[in-house]
Amino acid sequence: MVPRYSRPEMTAIWSAENRYRIWWRIEVFAAEAMGRIGMIPAEDAKTIRTAYDRDALGQIDIDAIDAIEAVTKHDVIAFLTWAGEKLGPERRWLHQGMTSSDVLDTALAVQLKQAAGLLIKDIDGLLEVLKRRAQEHKLTPTIGRSHGIHAEPTTFGVKLAQAYAEFARNRERLVAARDDVATCAISGAVGTFANIDPRVEEHVADELGLSVEPVSTQTIPRDRHAMFFATLGVIASSIERLATEIRHLQRTEVLEAEEYFSPGQKGSSAMPHKRNPVLTENLTGLARMVRGYVTPALENVALWHERDISHSSVERFIGPDATITLDFALARLTSVVDKLVVYPERMQKNLDRMGGLVHSQRVMLALTQAGLSREEAYALVQRNAMKVWESDGQLSLLDLLKADPEVAARLSTDELNALFDLDYHLKHVDTIFDRVFG
Numbered sequence: 001m002v003p004r005y006s007r008p009e010m011t012a013i014w015s016a017e018n019r020y021r022i023w024w025r026i027e028v029f030a031a032e033a034m035g036r037i038g039m040i041p042a043e044d045a046k047t048i049r050t051a052y053d054r055d056a057l058g059q060i061d062i063d064a065i066d067a068i069e070a071v072t073k074h075d076v077i078a079f080l081t082w083a084g085e086k087l088g089p090e091r092r093w094l095h096q097g098m099t100s101s102d103v104l105d106t107a108l109a110v111q112l113k114q115a116a117g118l119l120i121k122d123i124d125g126l127l128e129v130l131k132r133r134a135q136e137h138k139l140t141p142t143i144g145r146s147h148g149i150h151a152e153p154t155t156f157g158v159k160l161a162q163a164y165a166e167f168a169r170n171r172e173r174l175v176a177a178r179d180d181v182a183t184c185a186i187s188g189a190v191g192t193f194a195n196i197d198p199r200v201e202e203h204v205a206d207e208l209g210l211s212v213e214p215v216s217t218q219t220i221p222r223d224r225h226a227m228f229f230a231t232l233g234v235i236a237s238s239i240e241r242l243a244t245e246i247r248h249l250q251r252t253e254v255l256e257a258e259e260y261f262s263p264g265q266k267g268s269s270a271m272p273h274k275r276n277p278v279l280t281e282n283l284t285g286l287a288r289m290v291r292g293y294v295t296p297a298l299e300n301v302a303l304w305h306e307r308d309i310s311h312s313s314v315e316r317f318i319g320p321d322a323t324i325t326l327d328f329a330l331a332r333l334t335s336v337v338d339k340l341v342v343y344p345e346r347m348q349k350n351l352d353r354m355g356g357l358v359h360s361q362r363v364m365l366a367l368t369q370a371g372l373s374r375e376e377a378y379a380l381v382q383r384n385a386m387k388v389w390e391s392d393g394q395l396s397l398l399d400l401l402k403a404d405p406e407v408a409a410r411l412s413t414d415e416l417n418a419l420f421d422l423d424y425h426l427k428h429v430d431t432i433f434d435r436v437f438g
Helices: 008-013 016-037 042-053 062-072 075-084 089-093 100-136 156-181 198-208 223-249 278-292 294-299 310-339 344-352 357-369 374-390 397-403 413-418 422-426 429-437
Strands: 141-146 149-155
Touching: 008 016, 008 100, 008 310, 016 042, 016 062, 016 075, 016 100, 016 198, 042 089, 062 075, 075 100, 100 156, 100 198, 100 223, 100 310, 100 429, 141 344, 141 422, 149 156, 149 357, 149 422, 156 223, 156 429, 223 278, 223 294, 223 310, 278 294, 278 310, 294 310, 357 374, 357 397, 374 397, 397 413
Parallel strands: none
Antiparallel strands: 141 149
8 A cells, every 4th residue: 555646535545444354353242243142151242342343442452462472473363362352251252263264355345345336436526527527518529540540530529438338338337346255254273164054154244244155165155356456456447548648648749628727736856847647657557456456366276275375465455555546546537528628729739630531431431432442432532532631631621622523523522522411420429428427
């Protein structure tokens, strides 16, 4: 976790304080269930629950727990030793019939669910901004590019609507991944419930807002976690996709949109004129980091037999780092889109730059409708279009077509003029927006 790219609410989820609080809840709820079904004395179970209700732990003494772990070399035992000191003789019922993974895996599920909740809120904020800016520029014409080359007209609003639809899908994916990873396992050493009753697991799951893991072999199957982190990787890629679009649009030769440049901001230590797309470049780098955590999560799926701990060290990294980084990136992207400076006049200038080449397909189609084969129509339009291309837009495609006798024999001047109408390309924007925004 890098403080520069962290926000307090997400960071708190992965704090030692929160982790120990969740461990304590698991132990208390398990003891409570055991008391109800007669596994341990009911009065002792009530005493443990009362200690929880009155916050007997108080401030978690992380240093004290660390000191115990330095001797035991076992984090769960260290915590139980420290927490048990807050209880009387009933402390002996803590962790009854349980194994460490029951606590660790269930707690991780809670943390991932908490983190996903924040990330979903982040996406909701981004969707709100994308929708507003898309509506603002719904009919702002701009050139669409394929392979980075001018293709046909679109609108800047359509570009943002595409991003909205993509992040709406990501939201659905994240909700599904959150629900899939949020399972509870309190099933004992190899998951057979030999020393604990399944009803204990059901109670703990209910109290924590988790689902019961159908089969846990001491560990919760890591395919769930792999899907969770893969989903984070997909979201990161969507962030990079939009960030890359903005970076290209800010290039000096394009300059159709740019990141907000605040008063007093400096773009370069050497060149006072510079206004660089530093935020979206940063987002590109952060996306790479989040995707980098996906492969270790996939490799965690293949554990030995009923359990090994090769996944444990991995998850201590990727759990906090992936969610904290993605949380920061989503918030940064939301701010970038919210403050994005858009230049409709420059968009129109770029549309007009290549002498009407953006209308070439429509002319070709009109020639086929006038009786030419597609191959003949393509050749006629292309030979004129290449002259415009080679003139760097100084020539006009419309003028060249009007002067071409083979074209003029098929299409009148009025018909040709009509084929260069920009609004033709925007006639279904309402349909697209209805599909995206409803």
